[in-house]
Structures are given as C-alpha cells and as structure tokens.
Amino acid sequence: MTISRRKVLLAAGATAAAGAAGVELRIRSLGAEPPAPPLRGPGDRLLWRNWSGTEASYPALRAGPTSEDEVLSAITTGPAPVRVVGAGHSFTGLVPTDGTLLSLDGLSGIVDHDPTSHQATVLAGTRLGELGAALAAVGQCMPNLPDINKQSLGGAIATATHGSGVNSPALHAQVLSMRIATPALGILECSRTEHPEIFDAARVGLGAFGVVTRYRLQNVPSIRLLKRVELRPTAEVLEDWPSIRARHRNAEFFALPFTGMSATVTHDETDRPAETRVAPQDSQVLLDLKWLRDWAGFSNWLRRRLAQSAMSSLKPEESVEEAWKLLSNERDIRFNEMEFHLPREEQITALREVLAAIEARRPDVFFPIEVRSIAPDDAWLSPFHDRESGSLAVHAYYKDDYKFLFELIEPILRRHGGRPHWGKLHSLTARELSALYPRWKDAMDVRQTLDPAGRLLNPYLRRLLHDV
Ligand SMILES: Cc1cc2nc3c(=O)[nH]c(=O)nc-3n(C[C@H](O)[C@H](O)[C@H](O)COP(=O)(O)OP(=O)(O)OC[C@H]3O[C@@H](n4cnc5c(N)ncnc54)[C@H](O)[C@@H]3O)c2cc1C
DSSP states (O other): OOOOOTTSSOHHHHHHHHHHHTSOOOSSOSOOOOOOOOSBOGGGOBOEEOTTSOOEEOOSEEEOOSSHHHHHHHHHHSOSSEEEESSSOOSSTTSOOSSEEEEOTTSOSEEEEETTTTEEEEETTOBHHHHHHHHHHTTEEOSOOOSOOOSBHHHHHHTTOOOOOTTOOOGGGGEEEEEEEETTTEEEEEESSSSHHHHHHHTTOTTSSOEEEEEEEEOEEOOEEEEEEEEEEHHHHHHHHHHHHHHSSEEEEEEETTTTEEEEEEEEEOOSOOOOOOOOOHHHHHHHHHHHHHHHTTOHHHHHHHHHHHHTTOOOEEEEEEHHHHSOOOOOSOEEEEEEEEEGGGHHHHHHHHHHHHHHHOTTOOSOEEEEEEOOBOOTTOTTBTSOEEEEEEEEETTSOOTHIIIIIHHHHHHTTOEEOTTSOOOOOHHHHHHHOTTHHHHHHHHHHHOTTOTTOOHHHHHHHTOO
C-alpha cells in the first residue's frame, strides 16, 4: 500500500470521543505476539519459518548449492521431500519440509545481457530488489514489479507473482526460456520451441516440477515513472475504476474499510527528472488505521466520521523515480493475506460484497483491501491463464485472527470465479483447482514425468496437486 500520508487519522477526535464516554472503549488490546515454535526441533534440527510466521518446519538437510550440478545432486539424493525456498515470503505451506530444504541464495546475479534486445539471463536465486539495481546498471528494467521486491526471482515466478496494469501480465510472462533441474530427467533447457510442454507446465511450477536455476527474461529499456497517490471516496473510485485502469500504465487502489475512502495509486512513464522522495509513510498510516480500529472500532459511524474528517484535507502526492525503485514498497508491518484473481468484470461486484461483509461482521479489520488488474498469459498453471483478471487481496494484521479470510471472504471470491494466488492463503485442493484450470491434467502429466516418485511433494503440495 502506498497511501503516503503522515497521520491520516488524527488521534485527537477519537481520544476526545472515548474520553467523553468515560469508559474503556477499546475493542482490542495491544495484542500478543502469536506463539512461536521452538528454534530447535526433533534431532536438534533448526527451525525454518515463513515471513508471516504461519508456516514452519525442521528440515533434516539444508543445502545451499552454488552450481546446477549441486542443485541436481541435492534434489536427487537429499532426503525427501525436497523443497526449494526463495525468500520465504509465501503465506501457504509450499515450502515446509522435514527432508531437504534448498536455498538458491548462492545462485544469484545476471549471467549475461543483450543491450539491443533488452534480454538478460538471470540466476533464479536473485532477489528482485538486487535485480532491479543490476538491470539498471545495464540500461534495463523489468516491465512490472509486485508490491515488494524482497522475493527471489524463482519464487516470484513459480507462484505467478504480479503487479498491476491492464496491459501488464504477471512476471512469468517475461520468461523466454529457463533451465530446470528435475528428479527424473536431469537438467533441461525449455522454451516455446524446446520442451514447450515443460515450459508451459513448469513456468508457474511451485517448485513441484523441478528447481529452476536460471531464466532468460525479456526486459524493457530503463524507464522513469510518475507515481500519483490520491485519496478519494470509495463510491467514486468504484464508479471510475474502468476508466482509471484504462488510462494509466499501472493502476491499483486500496479500499480502506470503515472509512468510505480509497487510495488510488497510478504510475505512468515520464521524462520528468527524478525527484527526491519524501520517505513513504505507509507503515505510519497502517498504525493510524489500527489506532482508529482500537479506539473507535466499537462504532462504525464514529470510525468513518473520524477517518473522513482526518483525510479531507489531504492533497494528492506525486513522485518521479526509476521504475524499479518506485513500483515496489517497503512492508515492515507483518500480515497474513488472501488474494484471488477474478474475471475482470466480476471484480467490483465482489469488492462491494467483501467490503459489506467486513463492515457488517469484522470490526477488527483495519488493513486496506488491494485491488489490481493483470493481463492474461498462457502458462498452464497461471491464475491469469487465458483471462483478463482483476484481483482482490484482503489482509489481516499478523497478531490478529485471520480465519475470517477462509470463512467470510473466500466464499465470496470463489462465487465470483476467483482463482487463488498460489503463494497466498486459500483452502482449495486439487479437486476444486482442477476445475479452474483448463490445462490442469496436462500439467499434472508433465509433473508426473519429471518427478514420478513425488520427491518434490510435501503434504501440502500433495493435497494441492494430487488428491482429486
Ligand atoms: C509483504 C508481501 C508482499 C507481497 N506482494 C505481492 C505482490 O504484490 N504480488 C504478488 O503476486 N505476490 C505478492 N506476494 C507474494 C509473493 O510474491 C509470493 O508468495 C512469492 O512466491 C514469494 O517469493 P519467495 O522468493 O519468497 O518464494 P518462496 O515463498 O520462498 O517460495 C514460493 C514457491 O516458489 C518455489 N520456488 C522458489 N524458488 C524456486 C526455483 N528456483 N525453482 C522452482 N520453484 C521455486 C518454492 O518451492 C515455493 O513453492 C507478497 C508477499 C509478501 C509477504
């Protein structure tokens, strides 16, 4: 989220209201840290945990290969299940293993690049933030980026990570070819012409087809973007959304529950020189929204009124920077997240239902709902396969209960034809997923050829891919 407003929600009004009532009106206390698993597990093995803290395991073996041969050796000889981890930023159980945990941090950086075609070969362990700087040094940038840039390239591509823009597909759409180490067939180079069925099946592959060691990427020449953030009434933004998303290179908005307000964020190419940026205030804004939840959450009316009066004087903000610096943000307040990708025409109807459900039943929610657009592509397990998509992402503060995402939000998103983000919370298993993906069976046949013994499958992936 990039609302970038200092103290959006001024405390004074709510404090006065609570004080005047003369009672303790907080609906939440400061909240306790969720229980943490022990640092050492069975056999004195060291804990692995994901970013949000919901997934954990104690791998028997940790491998940090620095060559393709070492990757292949780890996946063929290491104790199963063999799971590759990027930055551990997925919310689901894709990574945990009691067998072998493989990190590609030792396979990082640009291998080569072509200044004419703006193509580059990049090792799969490269973090997106480091890649941005390295590509800029050779005059290239990725056409689009997700909300943060901490992910590894391999992890981001394997889960169909995306940014926003009606003409901007997810990151895996810029892959021209890739090298993948597989348990049964060794190391393969694949592209649209070489092993095309593996290319189509394994590009968004969840580390269940093999471990990708490098990608050839189609980038674009370095560009500067003008970013504009504006707070507007949600009712207006919902009406204008088709026009907003069509007018800008990248557009998204954050609907702020219980406030009637939304923050639109747009990016467009510009020749304007880069400007010194004011430090982003997103985390402060989130804390202010939380503060409002804590002190005024007992009354939707009061919460909305306080929010609107605090936001009414805020002016739109603009910044100009190189694309790779501007498209991603810092997210230092942890959360859990569910995101579904819907047919684009369903997006706003579904959002109205989600907002109504939250405002009727979940006064504890204070995180904004993120609304984005993604262009179609043809990877078999891409949630954007063959359809223009509009995504909705609902977040829960990491100290708060997030089960409502499954009970209240997921049924709405499914009813509108949503496909879940592979790296974010959802409850679907192979039975439901196979009905959402026209090439599901073809993809599973390829998976079976590459990993017939199921060495790459942890229990979560078995449910996700096989238990039909
Ligand atoms: C704060 C935050 C913000 C986010 N913002 C966005 C966003 O804007 N847009 C979006 O779409 N998603 C977003 N995500 C989700 C995130 O991009 C995905 O979950 C992504 O997979 C995380 O990358 P990672 O490197 O941490 O991968 P991990 O979580 O470590 O791994 C994810 C999957 O990729 C597999 N994998 C990793 N490396 C390889 C490889 N070399 N070969 C084959 N498989 C591999 C793993 O086995 C696993 O199945 C966000 C997540 C967080 C925590």
